[in-house]
Amino acid sequence: MSTPESAHNGHGTNEPKIALRGLCKAFGGAVVLDGLDLEIGTGESVVVIGCSGVGKSVMLKCLLGLLRPDAGSVTIDGEELSRSRTAREAAMRKIGMLFQNAALFDSLSVWENVAFGLIQARGMPHRQARGLAIETMAQVGLDADSADLYPAALSGGMRKRAGLARAIATKPEIILFDEPTTGLDPIMADVINDLIVTCTHELGATALTITHDMRSARKIADRIAMIHDGAIVWQGPAAEIDSSGNAHVEQFINGRAEGPIQLAVAHAAAG
Amino acid sequence: MKRPPLQAIGHGVLALFEAVGRLSLFALEATSHCARPPFYPRLLLRQMVEIGFYSLPVVGLTGLFAGMVLALQSYTGFSRFSAESTIPTVVVLSITRELGPVLAGLMVAGRVGAAMAAEIGTMRVTEQIDALTTLSTNPHKYLIVPRLLAGLLMLPFLVLVTDIIGVGGGYLVSVFKLGFNPDAYINNTLEYLEVMDVASGLVKAAVFGYLIALMGCYHGFHSRGGAQGVGKATTNAVVTGAILVLIFNYIITEAFFAQ
Numbered sequence: 001m002s003t004p005e006s007a008h009n010g011h012g013t014n015e016p017k018i019a020l021r022g023l024c025k026a027f028g029g030a031v032v033l034d035g036l037d038l039e040i041g042t043g044e045s046v047v048v049i050g051c052s053g054v055g056k057s058v059m060l061k062c063l064l065g066l067l068r069p070d071a072g073s074v075t076i077d078g079e080e081l082s083r084s085r086t087a088r089e090a091a092m093r094k095i096g097m098l099f100q101n102a103a104l105f106d107s108l109s110v111w112e113n114v115a116f117g118l119i120q121a122r123g124m125p126h127r128q129a130r131g132l133a134i135e136t137m138a139q140v141g142l143d144a145d146s147a148d149l150y151p152a153a154l155s156g157g158m159r160k161r162a163g164l165a166r167a168i169a170t171k172p173e174i175i176l177f178d179e180p181t182t183g184l185d186p187i188m189a190d191v192i193n194d195l196i197v198t199c200t201h202e203l204g205a206t207a208l209t210i211t212h213d214m215r216s217a218r219k220i221a222d223r224i225a226m227i228h229d230g231a232i233v234w235q236g237p238a239a240e241i242d243s244s245g246n247a248h249v250e251q252f253i254n255g256r257a258e259g260p261i262q263l264a265v266a267h268a269a270a271g
Numbered sequence: 272m273k274r275p276p277l278q279a280i281g282h283g284v285l286a287l288f289e290a291v292g293r294l295s296l297f298a299l300e301a302t303s304h305c306a307r308p309p310f311y312p313r314l315l316l317r318q319m320v321e322i323g324f325y326s327l328p329v330v331g332l333t334g335l336f337a338g339m340v341l342a343l344q345s346y347t348g349f350s351r352f353s354a355e356s357t358i359p360t361v362v363v364l365s366i367t368r369e370l371g372p373v374l375a376g377l378m379v380a381g382r383v384g385a386a387m388a389a390e391i392g393t394m395r396v397t398e399q400i401d402a403l404t405t406l407s408t409n410p411h412k413y414l415i416v417p418r419l420l421a422g423l424l425m426l427p428f429l430v431l432v433t434d435i436i437g438v439g440g441g442y443l444v445s446v447f448k449l450g451f452n453p454d455a456y457i458n459n460t461l462e463y464l465e466v467m468d469v470a471s472g473l474v475k476a477a478v479f480g481y482l483i484a485l486m487g488c489y490h491g492f493h494s495r496g497g498a499q500g501v502g503k504a505t506t507n508a509v510v511t512g513a514i515l516v517l518i519f520n521y522i523i524t525e526a527f528f529a530q
Contacts, residue, residue: 092404093407099398103397103401104399106399120407
């Protein structure tokens with residue numbers, strides 16, 4: 001877990017919890033990441049914003065080791081992930097992830113989903129894991145009645161909650177959120193934002209969120225970074241986002257069709 | 272985009288080699304995980320029930336009617352030169368050596384191969400496989416290994432059932448329709464049957480079971496692009512599974528019985 005000092009100051013001289021350096025990834029001829037650099041301090045909550053299809057998800061997949069970057073390095077606690085399978089597996093045990101559509105396992109009930117990491121990765125006995133799962137579910141506002149339901153019977157908001165419960169059940173040091181509010185109504189989105197903030201604070205976890213929902217970003221972030229054309233074009237404290245002085249950021253947060261991002265959108269549509 | 276003919280041929284050949292290579296690597300990796308812990312006995316059991324138990328009606332009916340039509344057809348042919356007494360032998364040898372394994376294999380390829388590809392494919396496109404990885408669980412071990420092993424173990428069982436029901440179908444038609452003596456039919460059935468006839472069929476079944484599961488898992492695991500991708504994966508799993516069953520049927524027959 002984080003020391004109080006490092007939790008306070010993510011930009012300190014300490015080694016960053018997560019460091020992405022010079023990350024490049026191309027699919028066929030299409031360059032998605034082009035020398036992306038991002039560091040996240042222990043206990044810090046960073047939100048990466050950007051338009052659809054600029055490489056936010058690819059960045060997350062490289063961090064998870066689901067995609068192998070063409071160049072650059074991904075380190076967690078100073079350990080290079082691509083070095084070995086054991087390094088990757090060790091890093092994975094520190095990470096919890098909330099997927100965009102929650103990615104709950106259809107064949108398992110809600111509590112089995114939440115307890116999956118505890119049972120499979122930690123080898124916890126079923127009875128104990130169930131208790132802990134129901135406890136975690138209560139933390140995200142799911143009552144014990146829904147424990148035995150299957151994911152197909154849940155509403156979008158409940159699925160997100162269950163996904164969040166699964167991500168935090170193993171008390172990870174790092175939590176990743178992939179578009180946590182996409183597809184939810186504004187009120188439910190705010191509820192999920194609040195849950196994300198409380199859960200990350202309670203765990204003292206380092207959080208990395210990718211989103212294009214600015215309300216969500218403002219609420220969750222200590223620091224916001226904007227990704228465009230495969231690289232970070234601006235980053236700074238969440239409070240400074242409105243006075244960034246960066247044309248990309250201003251266009252994005254005001255949701256204007258005109259501006260420097262115009263061309264890329266046209267490209268993406270054509271591709 | 273139209274390519275010059277020579278380039279198109281080269282492209283096709285390269286794509287074929289690439290596909291075979293990718294499949295071989297996938298098969299090697301999945302098979303190597305069979306021997307390395309952690310194991311998931313509960314998942315294996317569930318797959319064994321899914322493949323073995325729930326396929327019983329399908330392969331049973333297939334076997335029954337295959338045996339029945341075999342007796343009927345052989346009778347119309349063999350009665351022309353008064354060789355009706357060989358019908359029990361023809362039925363039992365055809366069923367145990369060929370029809371049992373091949374028909375059961377094809378039915379299971381349709382039923383189980385498709386279901387595997389659809390389930391794993393849906394898990395892939397809804398990020399459930401990625402979620403497994405983030406929960407420190409190897410998707411090969413958790414999803415693929417139980418299915419491969421269940422296919423390998425349960426198809427011989429299904430084929431044994433098909434053999435018995437198929438011979439029973441031949442018996443029913445011969446005794447009740449064609450007027451055979453029941454005792455003589457059973458005697459003739461057993462007299463020329465050798466262990467190798469049944470054993471070769473069971474070896475085929477094990478290989479088919481592995482291949483069908485492999486095709487279902489491979490195509491599901493590599494499906495891309497939403498519902499359409501899953502549909503394509505399912506089709507590919509059934510088609511390649513069925514074709515491999517027929518190809519390996521010949522190869523194994525050759526290995527067992529070629530002089």
